[in-house]
Amino acid sequence: MHKASIKTDLPATGLPFSWGVTLDHLIFLAGQGPLGPDGKVIEGDIRVQTQETLENFRRVVEAAGSSLEHVLSTTVYLKNLTDFRGMNEVYSEYFMAEPRPARATVQADLLFGMKVEIQGIAYIPEAKGFNPEVPSGTTMAKRKKSKKSKKSAKKKAYYSGRKERRAKK
Numbered sequence: 001m002h003k004a005s006i007k008t009d010l011p012a013t014g015l016p017f018s019w020g021v022t023l024d025h026l027i028f029l030a031g032q033g034p035l036g037p038d039g040k041v042i043e044g045d046i047r048v049q050t051q052e053t054l055e056n057f058r059r060v061v062e063a064a065g066s067s068l069e070h071v072l073s074t075t076v077y078l079k080n081l082t083d084f085r086g087m088n089e090v091y092s093e094y095f096m097a098e099p100r101p102a103r104a105t106v107q108a109d110l111l112f113g114m115k116v117e118i119q120g121i122a123y124i125p126e127a128k129g130f131n132p133e134v135p136s137g138t139t140m141a142k143r144k145k146s147k148k149s150k151k152s153a154k155k156k157a158y159y160s161g162r163k164e165r166r167a168k169k
Contacts, residue, residue, distance in 0.1 A: 008063045010056060011039035020060040022124065027064045031077065031119040032056040033112070041112050046083035049115045050090040057118055058094070066124045068094055071101045074120040077108040087116055 006020035006027070013035075020029045034042040034052035042052045058068055078087060084105065095101055101120065110117055 006060055006064045008060050010059060011035060011037060013039060020064055022064050025124045027061060027066060027122040027124060029057060029060050029120045029122065031117040032060065033110070033114045033117045041114055046078075046086040046115050047090050050087045053116050053118050054090065054094045057120065061122050064122070064124060065126065066122050068122075069097050070125055071095065071120050071122040073102040074104075074118055076103060076105040077110060077117040077119075078105060079108070079110050079115045081107050083115060 001024055003021060003023050005018040006022060008019050010019050017030055019032075020027055022028075032053050033056070034044075034049035035056060036042045036052070042049060044052075061068060061071065076087065076091070078084060087105075108117070
């Protein structure tokens with residue numbers, strides 16, 4: 001496994017975290033907010049702040065070698081849940097392709113006057129040995145079938161041995 005910090009053009013905050021971290025083919029994105037190039041929160045309504053937040057989110061995903069189309073999951077933090085509709089309208093413009101990312105939306109006290117913050121998980125499609133179209137490992141159905149066939153084989157061996165012993169008597 002290879003873990004690395006994602007290098008972006010986002011402003012340094014002086015806080016002890018990475019904007020994103022890759023682990024093999026996965027990207028773990030820190031909470032992105034509506035920060036401008038100077039590191040200060042962009043003023044504006046929920047739509048303006050959501051757009052800037054998602055642009056920062058996109059920058060991190062693309063810096064890792066992926067795109068918004070490969071985002072698997074997001075968590076949206078809203079200062080005020082009455083802003084949900086406005087946030088959702090902008091969010092929908094960024095995630096139009098199906099399947100859209102799994103998402104949770106929660107209310108939170110956000111820092112620095114932010115109205116929205118979004119974190120997420122994505123994948124890098126060209127990562128060595130990674131193909132999201134092909135399921136990895138054995139499925140539960142295959143495991144059950146395998147266990148049944150082993151039990152069946154043991155049962156057959158037991159009863160055939162029993163028949164042979166009876167025949168010898």
